[in-house]
Amino acid sequence: MATDGLDYDLRLRLAAFGWLSEQQARGVSEFDRVMLCHGFEFEGERVPLVDWAGKGIRNPRRLRSTLSIRTTTKGTYPDTGVDIADDEFEYHYQARSTEGDNTKLRRAYELGDPLIYFHGIRSGWSVPLYPVYVIADDPAAKVFTIDLSRVEQYDEFDPTGFDDLRRYAPSTSLRRLHQPVFRAVVMHAYENQCSVCRLRHPELLDAAHIVRDRDEHGFAHVTNGLALCKIHHAAYDRDLLGIRPDYHVAVNHRLLDEIDGPMLRHGLQEMHDTRLHLPRRRVDRPSAEGLAARWQEFTTANA
Template identity: 45%
Template sequence: MDEPLGLRESAIEWLKERTSDGLEPLTRDEILDFRFRGDSFTLQSTQQGIRKPRGFDAALSFQTVYRMPGQKRPYEDDIGADGLIRYAWRGDDPNQPENRGLRRAMELRLPLIWFVGVAMNPSRFQVIAPVYIVREEVQHRRFAMAPVEETDMLPDMMTGSVMEESLRRYLRRETKVRLHQPVFRSTVLTAYENHCAVCNLAHPQLLDAAHIVPDRDELGIASVVNGMAMCKIHHAAFDSFFLGIRPDHVVQIRKDLLEEVDGPMLRHGLQELHGKRLMALPKRYTERPRLDLLENAFEKFKSATLGDVA
């Protein structure tokens, strides 16, 4: 059959709604819930990386499998200085059917769906959509893609010409907002089983993935070992140096804050946590905070408080 008119757009809108606009991951079974005009329609490949339904002229979706911490995730080193995402061909043959499917999506300027694996048992995927193929880099056997809305597509993106620095900055920002941040959040919250490391709050809508070392720093890697699940209060307190975490996973509260007299939020939410161990940590040791990152962050906490630590 030919590609049904409107299916691609309906699938992307449905996925946005189901994922709170790309914020929450979905399991394979949840992705299978998609219906088009009342009938079930499979959006994701279960075997190959690229999904080109029978009869379709162009690919519909592609996926990146989950990798455990320490294993290279295929996309991590393939974000160029231009902000574009690189996705490798399937095999070496440019005329392999799935490669032709992605190439045709580029030629027709069709939006694609990207499923990025963030967990196993069950498999969970962050949904990045829409994604547009900007060009094919034949010498590297890969495609270059932009995670932007159709209204943001610019002619310069599609021509392969040298991009203006303002466009590069825009694409880098969009890649961070629409790819790195949601994937990082889902990976960290999954590792902590949706519990705040500091207070054990278990409502994911109220949780963030806090960077131990900011991603703008040299040590600030985009990995679960540089993250902790924290409720919004404790995330803000951590970033503002009201709260520090020692390398041995013990919470420290700034000394002057311990002496302050205020309401129950300060008393129960911060002061009573001083000297207590973190309440939640990943079960897998490979997903726990890296020691050197905790040491770095705690030194910054002490410097920011001028050593004013109880």
């Protein structure tokens, strides 16, 4: 990584983004407080990513401005309707923070420094969104405005593109912000298991949309999601595999008649007519409406 010429501050930020992306590539879709307090190793030192004492802001002593902020939610279960559809949100000055904390967040605003936002999805657990920027400070109302429009998908995060990250600049394209949060709530509901074959390797699993994402109804709610392994996700998206509204798997009839190796036989043909592995909680299960709409597409494509 060509970051040798950068100052300590920016190097540390990029390393933090890189570490989070690495964890997500390994299949971690949500982070607990202990893991974030433990943090990561940077230039011989351990750097916690959130505050040990539980403050909603993390200001490492050696950094000129804030490294991360977080919001929390109380429930045991994910707030599946999390609304981060907006490009920005208001972050209140922390009551428990010292004035120094707010000063460092104000520095991030003045310098256009990129930071991490830990979006709380249930008690003690959050999803990291980065880079985010402070774009306004209102001392009278005691709020900062945080911009989310430049958040990258973890698998698109490119530390060599750091010049883009150094300073806040308005984004031209609307990013699919909800994806990391959607993934986290779906993986949690399905207990990191493919709902078709039960494969339990999160790094090989996707959070698939039932009503497709490009569709305006393809919303990021757990009831529009399915945890699927890469193969079953691809087959589902290409209408080679369908999910009936009664939660049973259907395999394309041409595929059923083919003769080929073990992947086709065990991975696809044998899944035909098996029952979907569903989330334990009823409210997390796929919506009947969404499944019916998607099933219609499958039957049309396979007529």
